[in-house]
Every structure is written in structure tokens, then in C-alpha cells.
Amino acid sequence: MAALLKIQEISKRFPGVQALQNVSFEVEQGSIHAIMGENGAGKSTLMQVLAGVHQPDSGSLEFRGEMVHFSSTAEAQEKGIAIVYQELNLAPNLSIAENILLGIEPNRFGFLHRSKLRDRAIKALNRLGLHFDPDRVVRSLTVAQQQLIEICKSLIRDPRLLILDEPTSSLSETESALLFRVVKELQSRGVTILYISHRLPEVFSLCNTVTVLRDGQHVRTARIQETSDDEVVRLMVGRELLQFHRSRAQVTDVVLEVKGLTRRNQYSDVSFFVRRGEMVAMAGLIGAGRSELALGIFGSPPADRGEILLNGKRVQIRQPNDALAAGVAFVPEDRKLMGLVLNGGVGDNISLAKLRNLAVGPFVNRANENALVDRYISRLRVRTPTSEQRTGLLSGGNxxxxxxxxxxxxxxxxxxxxxxxxxxxxxTKAEIYALFDELVLEGIAILVISSDLPEVLALADRIVVMRQGRVSGELSRAEATEERIIHLAALSRVASVS
Ligand SMILES: Nc1ncnc2c1ncn2[C@@H]1O[C@H](COP(=O)(O)OP(=O)(O)OP(=O)(O)O)[C@@H](O)[C@H]1O
Ligand SMILES: [Mg+2]
Structure with a gap:
């Protein structure tokens, strides 16, 4: 089949990083083409070159038989290339309909044509099988729901080439399944799709072709039948993968116990405990109230009712500082809104929460701070030119x-x-698991919320399952299977995304 897109010798350098180096490969018309590679390999950069966000330093692009140069995203859109970015990009205070049709709002005599706007938005939503109220403000949606709106928005202009940069990273199984249907349907209508993902099973079931990038270079493009997941992994990482096994730590006293924790409309009467030397996973569908509950334990905002005990003592956690003072740390789901200062340096972000302990009187001990930062940069393989790099300039995974x-x-x-x-x-995933395992051995209790069932099964000593704001069951490591967790999470009710 003919090539829709020919990428020829594309290079792109950012200060301190050669993000892409002489990348060449072709994308077949009508295919679903996966792009894989480690964090920082250059996937998003390449996609953004195709979408006109970045201009390459050298190299050329041929699209539909024609040499193209995009100096803006508008120019790429004009030619039929749409992109859904890795990071959410919606206007939070506008409605769903306004977001979907942003920039191409229907108007009448120069005024926004509200009813037409709604109609078009509903049509676009229905195409994806979504039934949101188009007047709803985007801010009130979950990350997963916002992701689906992003996809709707990109389809509104009927692109020939649709780029999806990690579209499923925040979607549940049900939502991913919905997305796969949409992607297949688009393919059957002749749309070509470039699909970035870190999930091998997904790539192998959905895509026709896979391209692997490593350190900014093209490693291989192969039809999916001509390769295997082992080969793809080997090409991606270029080193032996860590084999992860949970070790058995000595389980001792209860570190965290919550009793009857309740917050109106979010979670209700939740009780469970986590002991020293154990890792407890909290499973459930998106929207089951797990994140809200965790935020409640962290005091942001606190629960309305119920008790939190740390090492057997009842504590009042009214705000995150109370939690930190009690030795509780929380890694939020949304790194952009709650977690990181994107304009701040990598090192500053890493040492921010710790600073209190590093400070001697009013002075920060710089040497200690730098040692700490370097230790974590290497322990987690953060790919950054220096520890001073602006965090927002790192790749998503980094x-x-x-x-x-x-x-x-x-x-x-x-x-x-x-x-x-x-x-x-x-x-890196396996390395993070190993790190958690080490922490547990060192005596830290870990509560991990995850929608990734293989992850839950790999990590947890015990699994607490939530459904609709309540604990629907608990499974030991020995009892747990994917089926059992799903059963407790959904109780054979079909999950709804609206
Ligand atoms: N605007 C920028 N300024 C400076 N460096 C950048 C910029 N954008 C990307 N980089 C760097 O270029 C390299 C490639 O990043 P890119 O975002 O393309 O990686 P990726 O393959 O998409 O990774 P991930 O899987 O983590 O999303 C990284 O080292 C990143 O830090
Ligand atoms: Mg990326």
C-alpha cells in the first residue's frame, strides 16, 4: 500500500538534548501505526513536528505525495493532520461544546450560534458513543473524561492523519475499549492513525505496524506480525529488563487505620488498614472514589466523618501539612494540577517537600540538597540534561x-x-516496583491506588476494592485474580463513562 507520510532524516535539538536524530520511516495509508520507546526517546517531539508544533532543524516531510513544511499547527490542520496531546489541553472553564468547537464555533451575524454549537457537539460526542451534557463545564470532568473530549475535539475537522499521544494512559479498561472501537472505526473510514503507547498488549492487538525509537533515533519499523513483544522491548530499552518479584517483608504493627471515613457524595463508611512492611492496593473503576478517599486521608479536603489512626493514635488531618507532619506522603494522580511546579527546576521540585528536613535553621544545606536530588534522579532514571532544567520541558514520563x-x-x-x-x-516501571518493594522492606507502609490490574497483582500483599464510594471487598495476594477484582469492582454492572 502507498505511504501517506514519509518522514525523512528529521532532526530536532533542544538546549542540552538531541531529541531527534535523522529519523526516517514511512506511514502507510489507512494503517494504525504505533510509536514506542522509553520515556524521553523522542516520541512526542516527533509527533509535534508532524503537527506543526515544532519545526525540525533538518529533514523533510512528504504528506500525501507532497512536500510539506508546517510553521504552525493551523497549517498542519489545514492539510489534515490532527493531534491529541499527551498532556490535557482543554480550557477548563469552558463547556464541553465550546471546547470541542473551539476556533470553529458556528456563528450567525457574528454572534455565537448556541443551539448549533450544542447540536454539533452532541453529534461529535455521539460518534464516540458518549452521552455527556454538552453544557457541562470541562473542569468538572475526570481526567479520563477530559481525554475523551480531547479526542472528540480532534475529530471535528475530519483529519486524514490522527495522532494520539498516549490516549489510554488515564483511561479505564472500559474507556480504553471504547477508544479502540473508535480508532478501528476511523481506520475503516480511511483515517490513518499514529498511536503512541507504553502498553504492549494494546499495541499488539490494535496496531498494524510498530516503530521503535531510542535516544532520538529510529531503531526499527515492522509489521506487527513480523515482530514480537519481546523484540520490541529489547529494541526499546537496549538493556536487560529487571525481573520483578515481590519479597516477603515482616508484617508488623498497623501504620494506618481508617474507620468509617465518609465524605458526602464521594465515599462512605470506608474502613481498612495498612501495616508496616506491607503494600496494600486499592482497586476499583475510575470514579469509585479511591482518589477522593486518598485525598481525604491527606486532608485535601478532609473527610466529613470517621477516624484516621496512625500507629494506633488518632490524628486530626485538616490539611496536607498535618498529614506531612504525621509522616504521610501522597503522590497525586494529576501531576499538572496538584503535583509539580512545571516552571520550577527538576531539582527544586524533588527537594520541595523535603526542604524542611534539609534546612538548618533558616539556611538550606545546598550540598545535602544536591546529593538528595542526584540520588533520586539516578534512582528513578529521570532523563534531564541537568537538575536545573525546567520540569515542564521534560517528557511526560520523566x-x-x-x-x-x-x-x-x-x-x-x-x-x-x-x-x-x-x-x-x-x-522504568519494573524499577519503580523494585523501589516500592525496597521501601516496604525498609519498613514503610505503602498504599497504592491503581487501575492497572497487572500492576495491582504484581505489587499488593492485600487488595481493597472500592465500588461507588464504598469498600466492596478485600482479597489477599493468594486469593486475588483479575476476574475477582473486576467482579468486586463492578459487581457485574456495566460501567458507564458518562
Ligand atoms: N520544549 C522542550 N525543551 C527542551 N527539551 C525538550 C522539549 N521537549 C522535549 N524535550 C526533551 O526532548 C527529549 C524527548 O522528549 P519527548 O517528549 O519527545 O519524549 P517521549 O518519547 O515522548 O517520552 P515520554 O514517553 O516520557 O512521553 C527529552 O529529553 C525531553 O526532555
Ligand atoms: Mg511523550
């Missing part, structure tokens, strides 16, 4: 690592992590 480093650096006695490996590459 930002996630900085967020983890920041809270690990606090050395808490209870670490709560919400979706800790979202967007993290397969090699």
Missing part, C-alpha cells in the same frame, strides 16, 4: 518520575501513591 521522587524524598512512614506509573515506560 515528569511522572520527578513527582514520585519528590514524595519519596520525604521518607514518609506511609506513602500513598495514586496511579504511580501512568505514562512510565516498561523498563
Amino acid at each position: 515528569q511522572q518520575k520527578v513527582l514520585l521522587a519528590k514524595w519519596l524524598a520525604v521518607e514518609p512512614r506511609l506513602l500513598i501513591v495514586d496511579e504511580p506509573t501512568r505514562g512510565v515506560d516498561i523498563g
